[in-house]
Amino acid sequence: MGREDSENFVIPISYGSTESIETGQWSSKKPRTRQLVPPCQEACPAGTDIPRFVHLVEKGKYREALSAILVENPFPGVCGRVCYHPCEAGCNRASYDESVSIQMLERFVSSLKSGDLPRLQPVPNEAPRRVAIIGSGPAGLSCAYFLALLGHHPVIFEARDEPGGVLRWGIPPFRLPKAVLKKEVRRILALPIELKTGCRVGRDVALDELDWFDAVFLSPGAELNAQLSIEGQDLEGVWDGGEFLMAVNSGRDISLGAETLVIGGGNTAIDVARSALRLGSSVTIAYRRTWDAMPAIRDEVSEAEEEGIRFTFLVQPVSIHRTGDGRLSVTFQRMEPGAPDGSGRPRAVPVEGEYATVQADSVISAVGERVDLSWIPEKLAGGGLVDPDPDAGIFAGGDAARQPRTIVNAIASAKRAAISMDLSFRGIRDRGALSQLRTGGKGSISMAAYLEARASGVWPEIKDVATGDRINTLFFEKSGRVRSRKLGKKRLKSFLEVNLSPDARMALRSASRCYSCGRCNACLNCYYFCPEGVISVDVEQCTRTIDDAHCKGCGTCATACPRTAVEMKDLS
Amino acid sequence: MRDFISGNDGVAHAVRLCRTPLIAAYPITPQTSIYERLSGWEASGQLNGIMMRTESEHSAMASCIGASLTGVRTFTATSSQGLALMHEMLHFAAGCRLPIVMANVNRIISAPWGFWADHLDSLSQRDTGWVQFYCENGQEALDTVIQAYRIAEQVYLPVMIALDAFFVSHFVEPLEIPEQDQVDGFLPPLNLPHKFDVDKPGFLVPVVSSEKYREYKHLAAVGMDSVKEIALRVDGEFREKFGRGYGIIEPFMLDDAEVVVVTAGSMTSTARLAIRKMREEGKKAGLLKIRAFRPFPVEALQQALRGRKKIAVLDRDFSLGGGGIFCQELRSALVHSPDHPLVFSYIAGVGGTDVSPETIEQIATRAMARSEPADEPEWIMGE
Numbered sequence: 001m002g003r004e005d006s007e008n009f010v011i012p013i014s015y016g017s018t019e020s021i022e023t024g025q026w027s028s029k030k031p032r033t034r035q036l037v038p039p040c041q042e043a044c045p046a047g048t049d050i051p052r053f054v055h056l057v058e059k060g061k062y063r064e065a066l067s068a069i070l071v072e073n074p075f076p077g078v079c080g081r082v083c084y085h086p087c088e089a090g091c092n093r094a095s096y097d098e099s100v101s102i103q104m105l106e107r108f109v110s111s112l113k114s115g116d117l118p119r120l121q122p123v124p125n126e127a128p129r130r131v132a133i134i135g136s137g138p139a140g141l142s143c144a145y146f147l148a149l150l151g152h153h154p155v156i157f158e159a160r161d162e163p164g165g166v167l168r169w170g171i172p173p174f175r176l177p178k179a180v181l182k183k184e185v186r187r188i189l190a191l192p193i194e195l196k197t198g199c200r201v202g203r204d205v206a207l208d209e210l211d212w213f214d215a216v217f218l219s220p221g222a223e224l225n226a227q228l229s230i231e232g233q234d235l236e237g238v239w240d241g242g243e244f245l246m247a248v249n250s251g252r253d254i255s256l257g258a259e260t261l262v263i264g265g266g267n268t269a270i271d272v273a274r275s276a277l278r279l280g281s282s283v284t285i286a287y288r289r290t291w292d293a294m295p296a297i298r299d300e301v302s303e304a305e306e307e308g309i310r311f312t313f314l315v316q317p318v319s320i321h322r323t324g325d326g327r328l329s330v331t332f333q334r335m336e337p338g339a340p341d342g343s344g345r346p347r348a349v350p351v352e353g354e355y356a357t358v359q360a361d362s363v364i365s366a367v368g369e370r371v372d373l374s375w376i377p378e379k380l381a382g383g384g385l386v387d388p389d390p391d392a393g394i395f396a397g398g399d400a401a402r403q404p405r406t407i408v409n410a411i412a413s414a415k416r417a418a419i420s421m422d423l424s425f426r427g428i429r430d431r432g433a434l435s436q437l438r439t440g441g442k443g444s445i446s447m448a449a450y451l452e453a454r455a456s457g458v459w460p461e462i463k464d465v466a467t468g469d470r471i472n473t474l475f476f477e478k479s480g481r482v483r484s485r486k487l488g489k490k491r492l493k494s495f496l497e498v499n500l501s502p503d504a505r506m507a508l509r510s511a512s513r514c515y516s517c518g519r520c521n522a523c524l525n526c527y528y529f530c531p532e533g534v535i536s537v538d539v540e541q542c543t544r545t546i547d548d549a550h551c552k553g554c555g556t557c558a559t560a561c562p563r564t565a566v567e568m569k570d571l572s
Numbered sequence: 573m574r575d576f577i578s579g580n581d582g583v584a585h586a587v588r589l590c591r592t593p594l595i596a597a598y599p600i601t602p603q604t605s606i607y608e609r610l611s612g613w614e615a616s617g618q619l620n621g622i623m624m625r626t627e628s629e630h631s632a633m634a635s636c637i638g639a640s641l642t643g644v645r646t647f648t649a650t651s652s653q654g655l656a657l658m659h660e661m662l663h664f665a666a667g668c669r670l671p672i673v674m675a676n677v678n679r680i681i682s683a684p685w686g687f688w689a690d691h692l693d694s695l696s697q698r699d700t701g702w703v704q705f706y707c708e709n710g711q712e713a714l715d716t717v718i719q720a721y722r723i724a725e726q727v728y729l730p731v732m733i734a735l736d737a738f739f740v741s742h743f744v745e746p747l748e749i750p751e752q753d754q755v756d757g758f759l760p761p762l763n764l765p766h767k768f769d770v771d772k773p774g775f776l777v778p779v780v781s782s783e784k785y786r787e788y789k790h791l792a793a794v795g796m797d798s799v800k801e802i803a804l805r806v807d808g809e810f811r812e813k814f815g816r817g818y819g820i821i822e823p824f825m826l827d828d829a830e831v832v833v834v835t836a837g838s839m840t841s842t843a844r845l846a847i848r849k850m851r852e853e854g855k856k857a858g859l860l861k862i863r864a865f866r867p868f869p870v871e872a873l874q875q876a877l878r879g880r881k882k883i884a885v886l887d888r889d890f891s892l893g894g895g896g897i898f899c900q901e902l903r904s905a906l907v908h909s910p911d912h913p914l915v916f917s918y919i920a921g922v923g924g925t926d927v928s929p930e931t932i933e934q935i936a937t938r939a940m941a942r943s944e945p946a947d948e949p950e951w952i953m954g955e
Contacts, residue, residue, distance in 0.1 A: 009784075009791045010669045010766040011641065011669060011766055011768065012780065013774040013776050013778070014774055014775040014776075014778035015774040015775075018775065
């Protein structure tokens, strides 16, 4: 020891090594990297590995980031715009300052130029099966996508002449530009998927005739409008919401007059109202319950309010008449909040004898959607929905199935069905298998986990959720959420997209706010804090190597890990 | 530039002029105004270094050690309890042969609690291997900081500048503040041959054999001894450049003195007055100021006191069961001088109590009158 310096005897320093002294034998506890389920991933019905793609954005690896999303979700461009982003509500950062703008990041990643796009490669499958998919909305396209990636041959039957379902015909372009949808549909259909457009099952081909397929996925959507069922509903100038949006999305000329009354409080009502505004009408939304009880996405409600749409609550239409000057006169029953219903929201109860009359040039009803079950055998229907029979090879998803009517839930149902089909094709009947793939306890499952299990034959270990109390917030400076830029005043003059694309700087700022809960992101805290210098971190792979022979098991690394991605394990 | 400033401000100016890149400190009365002044300059961009605000004096010294190992100038300032808390690190600094410079504002060491001038805090650290200078006034404190870097960087030992609480640290006097180019000319940029190379890491302070430990200590002793000569040379150069010098001891009116009063620190100024008055009255009294305490200037003292009959040592400190510390050191320094003077010991000014010119005159007169000194010191209790 001190050999080199023994000549000058100034600073006592040794260039020799003490490595032969294995101080690591003093403890049986050693740090190990662990992966927990981040709460954003748990909250995402599609189970997207959010910290992973966000970390890749931060590193500037956009293509890898897109690949990470595409494993779980074929629609990042769609979801990056119109998803109700439950991930952000689940974000641990929300209780510290503000949640990470995950949706903005997804949108950023989705906008990669076509030359940079990752190549999708189906897994090898020696026994590919044929699956009939009814409907090409988000559920149908997703199911075809996942099945194709699993090496099967899906055939989509689409009644209309273009694929996309609600994405194509329901959502107005100021929220989801058609080009964005086209790009994502093109990516899906580049896989070995057969699409038959203009072929309505039940009209052009009977459901029975599809029995030569190995399985059927029913995803026809909920395309029928719920009726107002009141006097005057068939008058000219009274629209049905779905029909109206279809006209808007087809680019037809529509004349609404000066004032439009929209009836309903869901996303369709908001889309209808904002579209009507862009057609030059002033718009009032009439809803039978209160502001709090509207099922529409809050961001959309705020945007509608910003744009000058008026709201009137606790009113229910009872009749519509034509006035002498050719306008429409709607009579409303006044309502009041009553006892909570099944959804927990106060029921709307009529206030006896209280009515109000409102005049308008057009009335658009958006009071809910129904599933057309006319072509479905009785045994496959229940409660107004499709009731599948997986044992008979009949699966279902999307708005026609029993699940929340959102795009991301449609994608999730398709993934679940695709994996179920693949399991059954492989002779695995174990219903519990799906739960081995779960990402947390809110129902989402991971395709990445399935692909890994499928390749290795080993089912993954169920992981805990990295809840907020496990994050060491001392390591994070408070910062504000990165907000998207919006189109200015001119947005009401056209159907141009309202929310503008984030730039790389905004994406980086947003990505760098991610706690990366339960996931090592190579922040190097463990490396810096280790008093023994026994930790080395591979910053590319986010993995670490511990020199166990010299690790004294102090646990400093585990405590210093802000994201609970290091745990002390007793190896004795 | 001449300015009307306190001793602490003088120290801060010196640190600024020495372009010290790293200052690590923790505030403590009566040192705090050094820390505040340097912090202020850091904030206004007038400091050529950074202030590292540590959580304790122990960490402050540890930080200075770390930085100094890489071959940069460092500075810290402390007092009393802060210095006591640094104790362990003081040994490391000297043991690693690091040219750290520290200002210690001498304050009583508790208990009981208090803030006043007393030398026991720094004298308690006399065996840590630090060079120690005791300063008489603000100008000397300022100048000694600049000299300290020159000395430390030649001998690879840390230097502590001691200045009395309030009497020096806070009294405001006209001080000459050197110009930057003057100081730059005196103190060139640091380039140490021995330093820790961050690109070639090694293990600091490893276990060494008994023989090697002895070798390290012996070489440090040789280094410390060389300070006596190097400090005089540096002081000489300083005098040439700045017109002020102090020596490692300062004899004052020693010729034919029958009694020599020995002092350190701010008390020296008071003693000058008393001795001058006695001389005017025809009383043969002299004064000897001890500036360097470590290394103790044995040869210089022997020489200065040759032929003197009596000396009266004033200690603003007390080592329980030992006596006045300056007196002990002086007695052992003189023991081999033939016909060395009788050494009278007085404990004066402990706890920051006032030592007036009259008190010093009385002490000198009493020592003249007595034929034999007592073994035990005499406590000067006032009135």
